[in-house]
Every structure is written in structure tokens, then in C-alpha cells.
Amino acid sequence: MDIVGDGGHAALVQLQAYLAQMDLSGETRLPAERELCESLGVSRGDLRKALAVLEKDGRIWRHVGKGTFVGSGPIEETIGISEIAGRTNPADVMRARLIIEPEIAREAALHATLDDIAAMRKSLAQTREAATWRQYENIDNLLHRQIAEASSNNVLLGLFDVLNAVRRTVVWGRLRADGSRPPADHHSFADHEKIVEAIADRDLAGAAAAMRLHLVQVGRRLIPAHEAAE
Numbered sequence: 001m002d003i004v005g006d007g008g009h010a011a012l013v014q015l016q017a018y019l020a021q022m023d024l025s026g027e028t029r030l031p032a033e034r035e036l037c038e039s040l041g042v043s044r045g046d047l048r049k050a051l052a053v054l055e056k057d058g059r060i061w062r063h064v065g066k067g068t069f070v071g072s073g074p075i076e077e078t079i080g081i082s083e084i085a086g087r088t089n090p091a092d093v094m095r096a097r098l099i100i101e102p103e104i105a106r107e108a109a110l111h112a113t114l115d116d117i118a119a120m121r122k123s124l125a126q127t128r129e130a131a132t133w134r135q136y137e138n139i140d141n142l143l144h145r146q147i148a149e150a151s152s153n154n155v156l157l158g159l160f161d162v163l164n165a166v167r168r169t170v171v172w173g174r175l176r177a178d179g180s181r182p183p184a185d186h187h188s189f190a191d192h193e194k195i196v197e198a199i200a201d202r203d204l205a206g207a208a209a210a211m212r213l214h215l216v217q218v219g220r221r222l223i224p225a226h227e228a229a230e
Contacts, residue, residue, distance in 0.1 A: 008049035009145070010138035011042040015050045017168035019059075019070060020082040028070045030060070041134035081162065085169035093167045094219040098212060100159055101144070105211035107151035109199045116150040120196045127182075128189060136182050141168070143192060147211075150199065171222070187217050 018040060022028055030036060037044050051068065054060045062068050108116070123143040130136035141164065148160040191214035198206035
């Protein structure tokens with residue numbers, strides 16, 4: 001799959017999570033681009049980049065004058081994510097993240113390039129500038145994927161992508177439906193900075209520990225919020 005840029009990748013993840021929730025038992029047409037942009041919280045340009053990637057991968061197709069469709073044949077990966085998400089919950093997802101992501105951070109501390117670290121630091125700054133929770137979550141997602149990419153291990157990256165797609169599907173729209181923004185003292189800001197600095201310092205144990213602590217704190221807030229929404 002081609003890299004489509006920071007905004008394009010965020011739109012791609014959002015779109016994959018959206019598709020995973022759709023009823024794909026038959027031929028399904030996607031909403032109009034304007035409606036999709038509003039639902040996903042992305043720009044039209046970034047949405048089109050994401051659609052182009054999925055079309056190239058054979059997961060959607062376009063019919064001139066009729067719209068964009070999700071076919072029933074070439075979407076085994078999306079169906080698999082949907083099936084997994086349908087049998088799980090935020091607590092299961094968090095346990096899986098605690099197994100995988102600290103080790104990804106450890107590998108990133110060993111293999112990250114200067115460009116990788118610069119990209120992470122750029123995302124750190126952007127999380128603090130996010131105007132809404134949706135924007136923050138898009139950038140947060142990007143930062144975690146940048147860490148996975150920095151591991152220089154395509155198997156770990158693939159595992160991260162599957163886990164992340166399931167996570168986005170399971171928590172989609174459940175926990176933060178309002179348009180407010182993260183508070184200035186949001187715990188993840190400092191958590192993320194500790195993770196990235198440990199990676200930059202080549203501190204393998206520190207990067208893994210910082211990621212684990214971050215996920216534990218996320219879980220403490222996520223699980224009660226999910227249970228209250230049930």
C-alpha cells in the first residue's frame with residue numbers, strides 16, 4: 001500500500017474503520033464525498049488520497065455517474081477486521097496493545113532513523129495544536145504508526161495495522177462524540193513525549209516502559225468510559 005502522507009494516512013485509517021462497520025453482505029455504495037468527509041473528520045483532498053489507495057488495492061471500485069462501491073469479492077481483509085471487532089471489546093484490545101506496542105517501541109529505539117524521529121516530533125507538536133478530539137485522535141493514530149514504522153520490521157508493522165484497525169472499529173464514535181478538544185494538561189501529551197525521547201535516546205527499556213505506562217493510563221480512562229456507554 002502506498003504511503004499517502006500524514007493527512008492521507010489518517011483518512012485511510014478512518015475510512016478502513018468506517019468500512020469495517022458496514023454491512024458488506026452485498027454490493028455497497030459509499031456515501032458522497034462531502035458526507036464521508038464530515039463523518040470521518042477529514043478533508044476532501046485527504047479522503048480522495050485514501051480512496052485512491054483502496055481502489056488501487058482492489059477494495060473499492062468506481063462507477064461513473066453512480067458512485068463508489070465496496071465490492072463483495074476483494075475485501076477479505078476488511079471482513080476479517082470486522083469479524084474480529086464484532087467478537088471483542090475495548091478491554092481485549094487494550095490487553096493486546098500492551099503485549100505488542102511496548103515491544104514495537106523497544107524496536108523503534110533500536111532502529112529509528114533521524115527522519116523517523118523528526119516525523120514523530122512533528123506529530124507531537126500537532127497533537128497539542130489539535131482543535132477537536134477527532135483531529136487529536138487522527139494525529140495520535142499517526143504517531144503510533146510512525147513508531148511502528150520506525151521498528152523497521154514489516155511483520156510488527158502489519159500486526160500493528162491489524163490491531164489498530166480493530167481498535168478504531170471497536171471504539172468508533174462511542175467515547176467522544178462531542179467536538180471539544182483535549183485539555184492542555186491531557187496526560188497523553190507528556191506520555192508521548194517520554195516515548196519519543198526514549199526512542200531518540202536509544203533507550204530500549206525506557207521506550208518500552210514509557211509505552212506500557214501510556215497504554216495503562218489510556219486503559220484506565222477508556223474502559224470505564226466504555227462501560228458507562230453500554
